[in-house]
Amino acid sequence: MKRLGVNIDHVATLRNARGETHPDPVSIAKFVKNSGADSITIHLREDRRHINDNDAKKICSINGILVNLEISTNPDIVKIALKIKPNFICIVPENRKEVTTEGGLNILNNKKKLKNIISRFKKKKIRTSLFINPSILDVRNSKFLGADCIEIHTGKLASLVKSKKNYSNELSKIKKCAILAKRIGLEVHAGHGLDYKTAKILSKINQIKEFNIGHYIIGESIFFGLKKVIKNFIKIIR
Numbered sequence: 001m002k003r004l005g006v007n008i009d010h011v012a013t014l015r016n017a018r019g020e021t022h023p024d025p026v027s028i029a030k031f032v033k034n035s036g037a038d039s040i041t042i043h044l045r046e047d048r049r050h051i052n053d054n055d056a057k058k059i060c061s062i063n064g065i066l067v068n069l070e071i072s073t074n075p076d077i078v079k080i081a082l083k084i085k086p087n088f089i090c091i092v093p094e095n096r097k098e099v100t101t102e103g104g105l106n107i108l109n110n111k112k113k114l115k116n117i118i119s120r121f122k123k124k125k126i127r128t129s130l131f132i133n134p135s136i137l138d139v140r141n142s143k144f145l146g147a148d149c150i151e152i153h154t155g156k157l158a159s160l161v162k163s164k165k166n167y168s169n170e171l172s173k174i175k176k177c178a179i180l181a182k183r184i185g186l187e188v189h190a191g192h193g194l195d196y197k198t199a200k201i202l203s204k205i206n207q208i209k210e211f212n213i214g215h216y217i218i219g220e221s222i223f224f225g226l227k228k229v230i231k232n233f234i235k236i237i238r
């Protein structure tokens with residue numbers, strides 16, 4: 001069965017807009033779990049623009065909630081992540097000026113660093129995933145570096161679909177990567193820019209086990225409520 005991970009960074013963004021405590025990401029994490037999601041995704045950014053260290057620590061210590069912590073390869077962030085021990089880690093690229101994670105990791109240029117970080121998390125029995133572009137070479141290298149999973153960046157597909165452009169080439173790339181990854185023993189996840197339509201398109205790829213979705217869920221919740229939107233996504237992906 002395909003799983004839904006809900007990224008709640010945008011709840012922290014809303015809280016931070018006032019510099020106060022509401023809406024509280026810890027309460028939202030519990031609410032998301034009780035609404036049927038399989039896991040919570042949070043990104044502890046180097047600039048702490050949304051989730052902060054205290055949020056991450058508290059969310060990772062809630063009983064019965066699986067937490068997927070996104071981190072860059074920054075040594076300080078890696079150290080914090082090893083200390084707070086989430087259930088899952090997803091290593092992502094981070095650029096200072098980006099609004100959101102713009103693409104997958106540059107695996108080729110960071111092989112040694114990634115291999116070292118992955119082995120440190122795996123020693124603590126933390127499932128580790130690499131956020132990659134839909135590239136066959138990156139899939140092979142992810143396996144070589146010891147990752148348990150890959151998360152395929154779906155941002156390009158999502159923007160092609162939204163702008164009503166031809167997306168068949170991008171979809172085929174994602175599909176080929178998913179098939180290869182599963183065959184060589186990597187679990188396949190997908191995320192970035194997904195909405196109902198793109199989640200439905202990608203749900204047809206059997207090899208994808210997990211979707212991580214954030215911005216659209218939180219935005220759509222303003223109209224229909226968080227529980228309803230989560231339930232809609234669960235129905236779509238399963």
Ligand code: PXP
Nearest residue numbers: 101131191192193212213214215
């Ligand atoms: N997966 C990863 C690895 C991400 O970095 C993000 C964005 O933070 C998401 C999923 C969720 O993307 P979106 O908010 O566009 O749904």
